[in-house]
Amino acid sequence: MRILSDTGVVFEDPRAVDLLRAAGARVEGGSQRVRLDPGLVLEKAALAPREFELVARTPERSVRVGGEHLVFAPTGGPAFVSDLEGGRRAGTLEDLHRLIRLSEAVPVIHHGAPEVVPTDRPLPSRHLDILLAQIRLSSRGLIGDTWGAARARDHLEMTAILFGGRDALSGKAALLGFVNSNSPLRYDRHMTEGLLEYATYGQPLIITPFIMAGATSPVTLAAAAAQQNAETLAGIVLAQIVRPGAPVLYGGFLTGMDMRTGAPAFGRPEAALGILAAAQMARRYGLPCRGAGLLTNSKVPDAQAGCEKANMLWPLLLAGVHYVPHAAGWLDSGLVASFEQFVIDADLLEMAGRFLAGIRVDEESLALEIIERVGPGGQFLAQPHTQRHMRTELLHPALSDTSAYESWARDGSNDSCARAGRRWRQILETYRQPPLDPAIDAALEEFVERRSRELQRFTGS
Amino acid sequence: MRILSDTGVVFEDPRAVDLLRAAGARVEGGSQRVRLDPGLVLEKAALAPREFELVARTPERSVRVGGEHLVFAPTGGPAFVSDLEGGRRAGTLEDLHRLIRLSEAVPVIHHGAPEVVPTDRPLPSRHLDILLAQIRLSSRGLIGDTWGAARARDHLEMTAILFGGRDALSGKAALLGFVNSNSPLRYDRHMTEGLLEYATYGQPLIITPFIMAGATSPVTLAAAAAQQNAETLAGIVLAQIVRPGAPVLYGGFLTGMDMRTGAPAFGRPEAALGILAAAQMARRYGLPCRGAGLLTNSKVPDAQAGCEKANMLWPLLLAGVHYVPHAAGWLDSGLVASFEQFVIDADLLEMAGRFLAGIRVDEESLALEIIERVGPGGQFLAQPHTQRHMRTELLHPALSDTSAYESWARDGSNDSCARAGRRWRQILETYRQPPLDPAIDAALEEFVERRSRELQRFTGS
Numbered sequence: 076m077r078i079l080s081d082t083g084v085v086f087e088d089p090r091a092v093d094l095l096r097a098a099g100a101r102v103e104g105g106s107q108r109v110r111l112d113p114g115l116v117l118e119k120a121a122l123a124p125r126e127f128e129l130v131a132r133t134p135e136r137s138v139r140v141g142g143e144h145l146v147f148a149p150t151g152g153p154a155f156v157s158d159l160e161g162g163r164r165a166g167t168l169e170d171l172h173r174l175i176r177l178s179e180a181v182p183v184i185h186h187g188a189p190e191v192v193p194t195d196r197p198l199p200s201r202h203l204d205i206l207l208a209q210i211r212l213s214s215r216g217l218i219g220d221t222w223g224a225a226r227a228r229d230h231l232e233m234t235a236i237l238f239g240g241r242d243a244l245s246g247k248a249a250l251l252g253f254v255n256s257n258s259p260l261r262y263d264r265h266m267t268e269g270l271l272e273y274a275t276y277g278q279p280l281i282i283t284p285f286i287m288a289g290a291t292s293p294v295t296l297a298a299a300a301a302q303q304n305a306e307t308l309a310g311i312v313l314a315q316i317v318r319p320g321a322p323v324l325y326g327g328f329l330t331g332m333d334m335r336t337g338a339p340a341f342g343r344p345e346a347a348l349g350i351l352a353a354a355q356m357a358r359r360y361g362l363p364c365r366g367a368g369l370l371t372n373s374k375v376p377d378a379q380a381g382c383e384k385a386n387m388l389w390p391l392l393l394a395g396v397h398y399v400p401h402a403a404g405w406l407d408s409g410l411v412a413s414f415e416q417f418v419i420d421a422d423l424l425e426m427a428g429r430f431l432a433g434i435r436v437d438e439e440s441l442a443l444e445i446i447e448r449v450g451p452g453g454q455f456l457a458q459p460h461t462q463r464h465m466r467t468e469l470l471h472p473a474l475s476d477t478s479a480y481e482s483w484a485r486d487g488s489n490d491s492c493a494r495a496g497r498r499w500r501q502i503l504e505t506y507r508q509p510p511l512d513p514a515i516d517a518a519l520e521e522f523v524e525r526r527s528r529e530l531q532r533f534t535g536s
Numbered sequence: 537m538r539i540l541s542d543t544g545v546v547f548e549d550p551r552a553v554d555l556l557r558a559a560g561a562r563v564e565g566g567s568q569r570v571r572l573d574p575g576l577v578l579e580k581a582a583l584a585p586r587e588f589e590l591v592a593r594t595p596e597r598s599v600r601v602g603g604e605h606l607v608f609a610p611t612g613g614p615a616f617v618s619d620l621e622g623g624r625r626a627g628t629l630e631d632l633h634r635l636i637r638l639s640e641a642v643p644v645i646h647h648g649a650p651e652v653v654p655t656d657r658p659l660p661s662r663h664l665d666i667l668l669a670q671i672r673l674s675s676r677g678l679i680g681d682t683w684g685a686a687r688a689r690d691h692l693e694m695t696a697i698l699f700g701g702r703d704a705l706s707g708k709a710a711l712l713g714f715v716n717s718n719s720p721l722r723y724d725r726h727m728t729e730g731l732l733e734y735a736t737y738g739q740p741l742i743i744t745p746f747i748m749a750g751a752t753s754p755v756t757l758a759a760a761a762a763q764q765n766a767e768t769l770a771g772i773v774l775a776q777i778v779r780p781g782a783p784v785l786y787g788g789f790l791t792g793m794d795m796r797t798g799a800p801a802f803g804r805p806e807a808a809l810g811i812l813a814a815a816q817m818a819r820r821y822g823l824p825c826r827g828a829g830l831l832t833n834s835k836v837p838d839a840q841a842g843c844e845k846a847n848m849l850w851p852l853l854l855a856g857v858h859y860v861p862h863a864a865g866w867l868d869s870g871l872v873a874s875f876e877q878f879v880i881d882a883d884l885l886e887m888a889g890r891f892l893a894g895i896r897v898d899e900e901s902l903a904l905e906i907i908e909r910v911g912p913g914g915q916f917l918a919q920p921h922t923q924r925h926m927r928t929e930l931l932h933p934a935l936s937d938t939s940a941y942e943s944w945a946r947d948g949s950n951d952s953c954a955r956a957g958r959r960w961r962q963i964l965e966t967y968r969q970p971p972l973d974p975a976i977d978a979a980l981e982e983f984v985e986r987r988s989r990e991l992q993r994f995t996g997s
Contacts, residue, residue, distance in 0.1 A: 077904055085912040108912060163941070260912035290915060294922045294929050296895045298903035331930040332917075338938040344890035345930055352895060372938040377951035378880050379936055381842020386887065389850035407941055419839050426847065430805035434757045434813060442759035443538055451546040451569060451721035454751060456793075461755045468755050469792040469806055475840055477799040477833040480624070480868055490838035 076113040078305035083110035084260045088267035091313055098316045109309070116308050119315040120360045127322040127363075129186055129279065130247045132237055133214035133509055138185050140279070140324065140397050141363035145431075147424050148187035149178045150368070150404035150412050151218060151253075156191050157406065158414040159496040163374075166191035166412070168204060174404070174412055175212040176506040177499055181403070181417075183424040187251070188213040189404055191412045200527035202226045206233050207523050211516070214509035218400075219278070221252040221269025229526055231276050236518050248279040248322045253400070255326075256284040256306040258291035270310060274317035281365045281398065282310035283326025286349070287339045290332045296345060299329055300352035311362070324398055325362040327353025333372075338408060341370035342383020347390040354394030366391040368401025369420050372408050376416045376492040380406065384423060392427055415495035418502060422472040429470040440464075474498055537574040539766035544571035545721045549728035552774055559777045570770070577769050580776040581821045588783040588824075590647055590740065591710045593698055594675035594970055599646050601709075601740070601785065601858050602824035606892070608885050609648035610639045611829070611865040611873050612679060612714075617652050618867065619875040620957040624835075627652035627873070629665060635865070635873055636673040637967040638960055642864070642878075644885040648712070649674040650865055652873045660995040661988035663687045667694050668984050672977070675970035679861075680739070682713040682730025690987055692737050697979050702737075709740040709783045714861070716787075717745040717767040719752035723774075731771060735778035742826045742859065743771035744787025747810070748800045751793045757806060760790055761813035772823065785859055786823040788814025794833075799869060802831035803844020808851040815855035827852040829862025830881050833869050837877045837953040841867065845884060853888055876956035879963060883933040890931040901925075935959055 085107045086092055092109060096102045098119070101110040126141030138146045156170040157163040174189040188209045196204045202220040209217055210233070217237075219230035234250040235241045252273040256262050262270070273280050284306035286292045288299040307325050314321045329349025330339035340346070350366050357364035369387050373380035391399055403420035406413040434440075445460045455461050474494050476483060487493075546568045547553050553570060557563045559580070562571040587602030599607045617631040618624040635650040649670040657665045663681040670678055671694070678698075680691035695711040696702040713734040717723050723731070734741050745767035747753045749760040768786050775782045790810025791800035801807070811827050818825035830848050834841035852860055864881035867874040895901075906921045916922050935955050937944060948954075 078907055081904075082908045082911060257913070259907065259910060259914060259916070289922050289926055289930065290917050293903040293906050293916055293919070294925045295901035295903055296929065297897040297901040298907060300895065301902055301904070302907055333936075333938040334926055334930070334932060336938045336940070338940075340930070340932075340936065340938050343931060343933070343936070344887045344893075347891050348895050372936065373952065374937070374941055374944050374949070375951050376839045377953060378837045378839065378842035378877075378956075379952035381839035381844075382846045382880070382884055383842075383936070385843045385846030385850070389846070393854070408938070410941065416839075419843070423843055426805045430808050432805075434761065434809050436758040440756035440758040441762055442754040442756055443542075443762070445754050446539055446720065446759060446763055447543045449720060450543060452718070453720060455720070455754055456751050458754070461750050464755045465750055465795055468757065469750065469795070469801070470804060471795060471801075472804070475794075475801070475804070475833065475844070476835070477794040477797045477801050477869070479797070479799075480835055480871065483835050488835070490836050491834065491840035492838060495839075 076116065078302060079111040079116055079309060080113060081110070082260060083108045084262070084306060084309040086262045086267050086313070087264045090271060091267045094316050095313060111309060111312060116312055119312040120308060120362065122315040122319045123311060123323045123362055124320060125361050125363065127248055127279065129216045129251060130249045131214060131216040136215045138216060144397060146185045146398045147183060147402040148218065148398065148400045149184050149189035149417070150401045151187065151190040153410055153412040154192045154194065155411045157411050159492065163411060165194040167195040168193035171205065171208055172212060173503065175208055177414065177417060177503050178403070179213045179215070180502045180506045181421045183421050183428065184215065184403060186216045187218040187400070188215060189412055190218070197531050199530035199533070203229060203523045203527055206230050207519060210237055210519060211511060212508060217250045219250040219252050221254050221266065221273060223265040224268040224272055227252070227269045227272035231272060231278065233519060233522060236522060237515060245277065250278045252278060252280050254280050254282045254310055256310060258284045258286050258306060259302060260306060262310065270314060271317055274314040274321045277318055277321055279322035280314055281324040281326045282307050282314070283328045283365060286329045288329065288331045288345060290337070296348055296352070300349065300356065303327060303329055303353060304356045323362065324365040325353065325357035325360065326365040328367045329353065338372065341372050341408065342386040347386055350390040350396065351394045354396050363397040365398045365400065366394060366396030368399055368405060369403065369423070370401060370405055370409070374407050376406070376413060376419055376495065380416065384420060388423055388427055392431060414499045415492050418495045418499045419474060419491060422474050425472060426470060537577065539763060540572040540577055540770060541574060542571070543721060544569045545723070545767065545770040547723045547728050547774070548725045551732060552728045555777050556774060572770065572773060577773055580773040581769060581823065583776040583780045584772060584784045584823055585781060586822050586824065588709050588740065590677045590712060591708045592675065592677040597676045599677060605858060607646045607859045608644060608863040609679065609859065609861045610645050610650040610878070611862045612648070612651040614871055614873040615653045615655065616872045618872050620953065624872060626655040628656040629654035632666065632669055633673060634964065636669055638875065638878060638964050639864070640674045640676070641963045641967045642882045644882050644889065645676065645864060647677045648679040648861070649676060650873055651679070658988070658992050660991035664690060664984045664988055667691050668980060671698055671980060672972060673969060678711050680711040680713050682715050682727065682734060684726040685729040685733055688713065688730045688733035692733060692739065694980060694983060697983060698976060705737070707738065711739045713739060713741050715741050715743045715771055717771060719745045719747050719767060720763060721767060723771065731775060732778055735775040735782045738779055738782055740783035740785070741775055742785040742787045743768050744789045744826060747790040749790065749792045749806060751798070757809055757813070761810065761817065764788060764790055764814060765817045784823065785826040786814065786818035786821065787826040789828045790814065799833065802833050802869065803847040808847055811851040811857065812855045815857050824858040826859045826861065827855060827857030829860055829866060830864065830884070831862060831866055831870070835868045837867070837874060837880055837956065841877065845881060849884055849888055853892060875960045876953050879956045879960045880935060880952060883935050886933060887931060
């Protein structure tokens, strides 16, 4: 609160500054720096819903955000893809489509579709290709572009077409946007525009600073968490001014800087503590919380990736966050979407679900009669009780190998990355494209074609 | 309690059965099956210390067990070793020595020394070679053999020599023994003999059932935890009858059986829940708790190993266990001690320490003045505050790579296993042998030579 009140936050957008000033923020002269008093911050933050539904066009894919719910979404944003056969390479539209199909076929992915930049498509209209692919190939709720007003409006328009018009969309949280502040304490023009557009439409926003302790915030974690809190709340206040009750998530993405490389260090204790701090602060304001993701610096699905991802997952489970983007597929600090890593991560997410289910304790599960019947020195495998509960009590992750060394060696001594290379292709074969009303499909196609022509003409590409 | 009272536990050793009967246990006729009433169990369990010191010959290596303390010990027991250059192979005395030296040079290993079976040494006297290596090469507290009275006595004798005689050892917990029940509900002759010997000497014991839910216990986790509790308490009661106040740890090693292979499945949610259950039960009886370890089924230090190890570490931290064996080096369900995995695990253990240290919150760490000074759009790297705290606030694990892809590729595209292959050799070069009184060294040598001759003659090998 002292950071917001004394230091303030810069919004590089005159509309945002005017809106904040009109709501009671202090702004000196023609400055873009906005200072917010605690009363204003708390009043506006309290307008945000504690829980809301992220609506998907396929109703059974709608998910709750907040409360006791935990939503996993796949990785988004990489410019590169990788798989064992093809190596690391720039993403294409075909890669994007394959990743979305893979994700659609993985039940533990609850919301969104993976995004990789289709670098073989014209730059000005790529965002249209991306959302069209999401809508056509995935049944899950949508994730939209927020970079500047134009892209945001295009995505909001497409979502309106999908849901039967702008009115039909009203009151529905159907297109989730990610807004990131430019830490320290600054929202650039593009992000602010995106925030304003989504909030105006009543569409949900995850508002996340990029805190790298030691570079974009002080190195001490208490300061990093405080600054993250100030930046997130500033964005949330703006969204609530634009539209009281707009669905928002408190976003955390705190890392420490690796001194040796200057890079953000994922999967480390500082990031784990940052997740706990963010979720605690979000609870303080009654806001649903976005947890960082299954993030790693590793270039390949190796032991480092495995440790770092589990080191992110566990604090996410402990913290009680509500939405986890980048939960599958992320590699190389977010530059790469990996097909192998995607299915490795999916197994880890399945394990999280079994862990959270806990230990059921009742007469049937205590099974004292069975213990008495089998007695000292016996074995339980042949007991009907074992057969009855084996498949529900124990999880059998597809990729985890427990075979004897000799049989593993006979099968080719495949490490988990090699096994994942077979596994994602098997999963991809189970993909079924979700049905879409042909009239809506045609309207979307028409919109995308028209806008693509306009945008490519406008930018001369 | 109902399992102990109604079903009972078998001790395949007449001395143990007599001791238990004399203390009030119910034993029918000449049976080895012992039934224990709750009053007797609680009375005896209450005699065990809540906290004690594991004494090392180098006093600064002594560690506390119980309370807020957490002790990591390296892997023990594998018959195979592996490293990237040499592959998987039967362990030798030279491997044992190298592993102990590596472990000694890793500060996050608090107690014990890694053990690999020196298969190039005569079978009957290998236990002597193992403890002699531990004593000579490591400054940390000792882990001893419990398999049968003879081996246990040899190790207790050697420990007495090291500490200046049996009297000097009295009241000191200097040789930690691992006793495992043969689940379900049975202590075999060798383990019972070991338990009796250690308890008689007042030496500490970790008493751990081998619960594989679905095979050695019912498949439901509630039953598995209850049976584990019954077996552990039975062993602890016996130790307390032999010597009231004998230091013991409540041991948990609960896994589920992998249906596809019949193997215990490590690093899964069932094992994680088992760790929490064991620690909760241990707290109920005021006993220090041993957590399973950083266990994995993986054959190599890959993503599976990384995930599974982190999936064990996190519940160990959450559960508040006090002693973690197999915390570094374990691979392939415990059949292999891996040099690469050892240093990968050590980094993970370092991270655990930083995580447990938490977030310090005070004026210096909140750094509001620094945030005000840098302001929106600035950067913190050059701030004296950053320089002042960078090395203590952030952990920089040696093996974690955060470099840019291009520089990583230029360096040879080494995954974390390949980097670990260089790292353990670098660490090994820093090893310094801890000093040992030459008279004690000579006495130990004399004992080992004499006993080796006796044992090899006795067994004809």
